[in-house]
Amino acid sequence: MPEPSPSSQRRGRRLLRFGAACVVLSAVAGYVVVQYVTGGADDPGCRVVSGAADGATYEFTPEQAVNAATIAAVGTDREMPERAVAIALATAIQESGLRNLSHGDRDSLGLFQQRPSQGWGTAKQVTDPAYAASIFYEHLAKVPDYTELPLTVAAQRVQRSGYPEAYAKHETDAVLLAAALTGTSAATLTCDGRVGTATVTGPTAVRAALARDFGRDALREADAEADDDGETSAAADSDVPAAQTDGRTVTLPVSRKTTAAGRGVRERGWQLAHWAVANASALHIERVSYAGREWTAGNTDSRWRATDAGSTEAAGASGSAGGTGSVRIVTGQ
Structure with a gap:
């Protein structure tokens, strides 16, 4: 049986390389299509x-x-x-x-x-x-x-x-x-809370992101009406931001009519709470609490858990009943 000529061997090697390249390109193309269609959620978080x-x-x-x-x-x-x-x-x-x-x-x-x-x-x-x-x-x-x-x-x-x-x-x-x-569905959005690559973190970054997404009014008391006791909040008619910052914590008051289009306290509170969880990786947020429930970054299941009824984190519980509550956002720094 005659030996293959050098030229035949070279052609064979070129064909093998070409075939291998086609396989790799097909795999890459398939991956790109899947990532585009699914939004790249292969490692969802x-x-x-x-x-x-x-x-x-x-x-x-x-x-x-x-x-x-x-x-x-x-x-x-x-x-x-x-x-x-x-x-x-x-x-x-x-x-x-x-x-x-x-x-x-x-x-x-x-x-x-x-x-x-x-x-x-x-x-x-x-x-x-x-x-x-x-x-x-x-x-x-x-x-x-x-x-x-x-x-x-x-x-x-x-x-x-x-x-x-x-x-x-x-x-x-x-x-x-x-x-x-939008807050219609309570305690239904969770994230792992893995650390992102943001260069600006802490309460300052949270406040800036709130203003970016919700507008400046998200940092102010939206309910300027008298409260149930006939008293008006000191922040209601002033330029003082209602979003209070204490160390690593941003507290967002939630009260009647704090959201547009007739949406209520409960919806507004859960919208802000879910927003914070969605931004947890980007803003290095460690904990979010509202209406007696708390999410903590790094939990294996990332569930919203009930807080101690007597704890500070449970302060937002009254919001779910139609009164005034708060969403508390604790940052990593």
Whole structure:
């Protein structure tokens, strides 16, 4: 049997290398597709569960949690209903996997893949999550009867996507997230609380992030009406921030009408509490407590646990009953 010629051997080696390269590229391409579709939640760190008994859950990363919390906060600050927040979240899951992308189709950028060339704003604006969410809601509010439309139809009328049915597959996850991040569903969002890479941490960073997502009013007493005893809070009519800072702790008073669009104390309190947990890794938050429940970073199950009824952390319990309570956020430094 004749020996293979050197040229045949070289061709064979080239074919083997080519085949191996194809396999690697296919694997990489598959990984990229999966990461885009799932939002890269292979190491989630955060989890939201249904407040009902249906067992529905959604897992996502700390990065996605921060962006989702911003979208929800901007929505409630604009007095948008929970349905609007769900539509916005489903849209962002589909468009970017809830990641603030610096690239996309043509000049598409950010959480919603908004295009500066189509009038959505400058590149800097559409890659600012708070701005991107706000301009999305501005367009959504102009869609007639959007709360009555199927989610994918409402989202498509804003986005004008080439894949108009794509948003529907994210509706279940978006509804779960919206319920937690608007405070409708209590103690349903948890994160591991792993340390992030933020350079500015502590109460100062928490206050700055609250102002970024909710607006400056999140740091002030929103209820200027007389309390049940006919007395008015000293902070109600002043410029003194109601968000009190003591060492590593930020305390956010929650009282009647502290949230827009008629949402109550309980919802506002749980929205702020879930927002803090969603930002735990980014802001180095160690504990969050409200309404007699507490989340602690680093727990193996990251559950909200009942606090001692006589402890300071239980001070927010009255909020769940319609009175005045507080959300307490304890930072790592």
